[in-house]
Amino acid sequence: MCGIAGIFGSEEASNLVYLCLYALQHRGQEGAGITSYDGKRLKIIKDFGLVSEVFSERKKFNYLRGEIAIGHVRYSTHGESSFINIQPLTFSYKNYHIAISHNGNLINLKSLKRELEDRGAIFQTTSDTEFIVHLMAQSKGDIIEERLINALRKVEGAYSLLIMVNDKLIAVRDKYGFRPLCMGKLGNAVVFASETCALDLIGAEYERDVNPGEMIIVDKSGLRSIQFEEPRPHYCIFEYVYFSRPDSRIFGEYVDKTRRKLGKNLAIESPVDDADIVFSIPDSSNTTALGYAQKANLQYEIGLIRNHYVGRTFIHPQQMIRDFSVKVKFNPIGGVIKGKKVVIVDDSIVRGTTLRKLVNLIKKEEPKEIHIRIGSPPIRYPCYYGMDFPSQNELIAYKRSISEIKEYLDVDSLEYLSVEGLLKSMSLPPEQFCTACFTGKYIEPIREYKRSKEEI
Numbered sequence: 470m471c472g473i474a475g476i477f478g479s480e481e482a483s484n485l486v487y488l489c490l491y492a493l494q495h496r497g498q499e500g501a502g503i504t505s506y507d508g509k510r511l512k513i514i515k516d517f518g519l520v521s522e523v524f525s526e527r528k529k530f531n532y533l534r535g536e537i538a539i540g541h542v543r544y545s546t547h548g549e550s551s552f553i554n555i556q557p558l559t560f561s562y563k564n565y566h567i568a569i570s571h572n573g574n575l576i577n578l579k580s581l582k583r584e585l586e587d588r589g590a591i592f593q594t595t596s597d598t599e600f601i602v603h604l605m606a607q608s609k610g611d612i613i614e615e616r617l618i619n620a621l622r623k624v625e626g627a628y629s630l631l632i633m634v635n636d637k638l639i640a641v642r643d644k645y646g647f648r649p650l651c652m653g654k655l656g657n658a659v660v661f662a663s664e665t666c667a668l669d670l671i672g673a674e675y676e677r678d679v680n681p682g683e684m685i686i687v688d689k690s691g692l693r694s695i696q697f698e699e700p701r702p703h704y705c706i707f708e709y710v711y712f713s714r715p716d717s718r719i720f721g722e723y724v725d726k727t728r729r730k731l732g733k734n735l736a737i738e739s740p741v742d743d744a745d746i747v748f749s750i751p752d753s754s755n756t757t758a759l760g761y762a763q764k765a766n767l768q769y770e771i772g773l774i775r776n777h778y779v780g781r782t783f784i785h786p787q788q789m790i791r792d793f794s795v796k797v798k799f800n801p802i803g804g805v806i807k808g809k810k811v812v813i814v815d816d817s818i819v820r821g822t823t824l825r826k827l828v829n830l831i832k833k834e835e836p837k838e839i840h841i842r843i844g845s846p847p848i849r850y851p852c853y854y855g856m857d858f859p860s861q862n863e864l865i866a867y868k869r870s871i872s873e874i875k876e877y878l879d880v881d882s883l884e885y886l887s888v889e890g891l892l893k894s895m896s897l898p899p900e901q902f903c904t905a906c907f908t909g910k911y912i913e914p915i916r917e918y919k920r921s922k923e924e925i
């Protein structure tokens with residue numbers, strides 16, 4: 470997963486992109502980068518780390534001059550974790566200076582790579598994003614938009630893109646619109662971002678989403694739109710379940726509102742008789758738990774404190790320190806939990822290992838009973854469209870039934886929201902959503918795919 474942002478038409482372009490990336494930090498913590506165009510050449514700063522770490526010095530912004538800039542926060546889904554893969558990726562070709570930020574995942578790379586290399590392409594990265602630039606360079610077309618459209622017609626998969634070509638800013642979304650991408654205005658400047666929380670931070674006004682299959686081009690002559698492919702909306706429902714920020718509006722609806730509905734439907738489907746309290750596994754489950762508590766007429770409590778200074782993944786080479794990983798992140802509040810029949814709401818279970826450790830921690834505070842409720846169905850299938858799930862074998866629900874997962878977690882009960890309950894919580898019709906990781910129903914047959922971080 471990744472987050473992208475871009476500004477056209479502001480002297481503060483790189484500063485504003487930096488702020489947008491701050492708001493999008495939850496979408497990727499592995500690396501960050503900003504590229505600006507100063508009228509002659511591209512300027513780029515990128516590195517491993519959080520946005521605040523990569524852009525800690527003021528002089529970096531003096532370097533990133535220009536009225537047009539794009540940025541990226543990375544969580545690798547394709548391509549190994551190396552410096553060359555941190556985005557934006559930049560290229561020079563003929564008279565074009567190209568920078569590209571990508572959120573999504575392309576899936577037909579094997580055959581494309583063979584085709585491109587046979588025609589002389591030399592790859593600089595192991596990122597799927599680079600394919601788009603090679604395809605653009607080898608496409609026919611007098612103007613860059615034509616070349617880009619020709620390139621995009623050859624790729625399969627998910628892409629929300631921001632591309633700077635000299636003094637043009639281009640925003641594109643694949644025909645299914647798997648990943649969100651919105652557009653706003655800040656005075657005369659045009660802003661694009663993965664989520665509306667980035668627009669809110671810089672005071673930009675939300676205009677609309679970039680439509681599935683649409684390309685928006687912004688340059689000195691203004692803004693124009695090309696619907697280059699027939700839209701077939703198939704939005705990633707997992708963005709609502711877990712990934713997007715609750716204060717964002719994606720796919721036409723607030724994430725917070727949708728998560729509350731998930732919680733309400735979960736409470737209707739799977740009540741817990743005579744429970745004392747409900748609490749969430751912070752932060753992504755907070756509003757789902759609130760929805761559950763409201764519908765079940767139960768007291769909503771804060772039962773776990775999360776340390777916000779730990780990233781989404783806590784990795785340490787020493788086993789002794791790794792054993793503390795869940796404790797570093799969460800601490801249960803004994804006074805809230807002791808002697809109570811508790812309902813714990815989580816958004817999803819992927820491997821189940823973290824939740825099991827967490828249950829053990831909570832048990833030390835001596836609750837009377839523990840009932841786990843999950844605000845989405847069991848994840849049984851891989852995602853090919855940019856969500857970095859582990860391999861199918863590592864998904865706990867792939868080989869285990871719900872009662873076996875309950876045994877593994879060692880809790881009094883475990884229930885998931887049904888697929889029907891999930892879809893009922895949405896504001897758009899069911900056919901407009903991808904639910905493949907829950908149902909195995911992919912919009913198109915997956916003909917070729919390599920799992921993330923493997924060599925193409």
Ligand code: SF4
Nearest residue numbers: 705707852856903906
């Ligand atoms: S498979 Fe799941 S995570 Fe991937 S796009 Fe579809 S709903 Fe989203």
